[in-house]
Amino acid sequence: MQNFISFPTIESGLYMFGGHRHTVNGNWSFFEQSHQVFELMVIVDGHQITEIRNRTPIDLGPGEAIIIAPGTYHINYNASKTNKMTYMCLHFDFEDAQIRSQIIGMITNRVFSADSALAKLSMEMLNEVVGFSEDRSQQNEFDTQVKIEIALLTYLQKINKLMGEFDGKQNMPYTDKEAKIGRDIAMTIENHINNDDQDPAFSFNDICKELAIGCGYGHRVFKKVYGITPLHFIDREKYRKAQRLLEYSGNSIEEIAYQIGAANISIFSKQFKKWSGSSPSLYRKQVGQQRHVISKNQTGYFE
Template sequence: MTQFISIPVIESNIYMFGGHQHTVQGGWSFFEQKHQAFELMCVISGHQTTEFKNANSITYGPGDVVIISPGTVHLNRNASATDEMTYICFHFDFDSLRLKSRLIGYLANRVLTSDTLTAQKSEQVAKKIVSLSVSETLSAEAIKLEIQIAVLQFMAYLEESLDNDNGHIESHFTDQEAKTSQEIATIIQKMVEQIGDRTFTFHDVCNEIGISKGYGYRTFKKVYGVTPLHYIEDQKYQKAKMLLGYYNYSIEDVADKLGAADLSVFSKQFKKWAGITPSQYRKQITKKRTVKSSKETGYFE
């Protein structure tokens, strides 16, 4: 008998922006900022100082890397008043809460020195992204796909290395904080799944596990780098996209299943999420492939 092997469902959702390589003069600095994404900063030559608000500054040099966690207020500047510095940076975000929490807990906001494998892998992917960006042989779409592949391979390395190497590193948060945040995320996912039956607030989520709203908010943001409200909105957006992919649901049906007061409210909210209306999004969805068998015909989802 042929063994049945299940292939996992994969929906890649990588967002990358603000990437560039830059050579700056001595005394250069960039204004204080924060992002709802990770920022990878790799120094190619010279030395850079990153100042974290209400925390210590760090200075790092050629081959060293810093991954700045989401929501961290920081300022980057050339550590030298006279010498040039060259760096590569890019901002990136992804869906996996597990990898986010492990990045924040064990790697973020620290200097990864050039003699470590993680810094070397980081520099390799940064340089590869720059090289792909100036390719004269690939099409614009091929460049984007190759960059996505490079970033995914880098994330796969991070996932594996964090499994093997974090035993000797002190995390930025406690095991209890990680456990509580994971419970919050699970409850949010469950409540968003059931949102067509009843709406909910973050206060409801915290009541479910017997913690205060303030503690839940602070802990979730500390562990995952985003606020729980941001995560709730993201889960609603993911559900909306999934439901819009089912053509047996009208857009009114989708609005109802998201707990929206009416179609207008849902359309405005979806446009805030996606930048386009639900009907425009539905038109962009690739046609479903049809699967035929000896017994029935159906959609391959």
């Protein structure tokens, strides 16, 4: 019988923003856009056309769903010039790089029919979040935000299980070798950022030298596997480390700036404000020990 059972370290890094249910008029359209996150869309009523750059336009009908991959340029518009259309939309991202790459490789940028497991899961989750969000006076309450976060995490858990049932390997946009190189790059970046024994002021070129691969090749492979550039990934991981240190450590802002590799406190403050919309000192005051599900730019509205 075991007398010691360890608990896993958990850092979900969950982001959810720009979510809404919206009824639009005929001839509605939204300009071409791309995000460094996933975008889930489910059609409730009517038909939507989604045009992905260099792809055949996709027609989404009632109950159908699409998850658009990070970095994908796309346009959405109502297929009808006269009839209204209702859709639900959510932008999200999370920490696990391996599951992230599998979602990109297996299920993004394709239509899931209304009777498919993924579309049903998506509709169920979004309807649940709509229910939690209907009372605007309760949207920013901790209890409401935790319920929404649980709904999204449960959705991701079910998608992960669903992917295990797919025979999607032949559709993956990268080879096993590229997947390994991408994971090696991600792990090496994370090690440099989170290991205090490593130089925090590293470059992507340093990572490639350490792995004995060309910088250009590493950049192309990483973007193919994870859907974002390695520089964006480095920025994201540094921001998350800065968040953790501001929330949970007693370190000064100057010390935190050094720990994430910023040349000085002024550069760190400008970069952190670009990341979060607020200065490090204001962020520390606002969050304390609480975690919030908020938009990255603090406006909370995306199409």
